[in-house]
Amino acid sequence: MPRVGIVMGSDSDLKVMSKAAVMLEELGIDYEMTIISAHREPDELIAWTRTAEERGMKVMIAGAGMAAALPGMCAALFALPVIGVPLSGKNLDGMDAVFSIMQMPPGVPVATVAIDGAKNAALLAAKILAASDGELLDKLKAYTAKMKEEVQAKAAKLDEIGYEAYLNR
Numbered sequence: 611m612p613r614v615g616i617v618m619g620s621d622s623d624l625k626v627m628s629k630a631a632v633m634l635e636e637l638g639i640d641y642e643m644t645i646i647s648a649h650r651e652p653d654e655l656i657a658w659t660r661t662a663e664e665r666g667m668k669v670m671i672a673g674a675g676m677a678a679a680l681p682g683m684c685a686a687l688f689a690l691p692v693i694g695v696p697l698s699g700k701n702l703d704g705m706d707a708v709f710s711i712m713q714m715p716p717g718v719p720v721a722t723v724a725i726d727g728a729k730n731a732a733l734l735a736a737k738i739l740a741a742s743d744g745e746l747l748d749k750l751k752a753y754t755a756k757m758k759e760e761v762q763a764k765a766a767k768l769d770e771i772g773y774e775a776y777l778n779r
Contacts, residue, residue: 612667614640616631618673619643619673619680625697626695630695630735632732633728634735637760639732639736639747661685662688669735670692672720674707674710681711682711682720693731695723697721
């Protein structure tokens with residue numbers, strides 16, 4: 611049963627949004643992924659979003675560029691958390707999407723991550739789910755510990771060989 615929904619407006623968004631799927635898979639979280647255009651398929655978006663809770667979704671991750679209507683529409687129709695991923699674009703490098711997602715009206719919140727930050731969106735979704743799932747919380751703590759170990763190993767290597775050798779390895 612999916613616990614996280616991942617939705618994007620175009621298949622061109624898949625390269626970025628797939629990073630959310632990879633992270634969720636690493637943590638063992640079920641998800642459902644689809645492509646629905648908020649502007650071109652409003653009826654399909656409404657149907658998909660309104661039935662998401664019945665399908666077991668607890669959190670949505672919605673990626674969108676330019677006008678970025680998708681995350682806000684999801685938040686308007688889905689009572690549980692929505693995380694918006696602003697996608698970089700041709701004209702304004704994703705800043706248009708950042709502002710569109712961040713500037714939601716009162717009562718329709720959308721959590722917003724960095725431009726192209728699908729991996730962090732998945733981690734945020736996992737943290738939301740972990741508030742009531744001890745096993746998932748343990749996985750997140752282990753992931754954090756692994757990241758710390760990786761940074762410490764890099765620092766030790768830098769100390770060992772110096773920055774020039776580190777850069778040229």
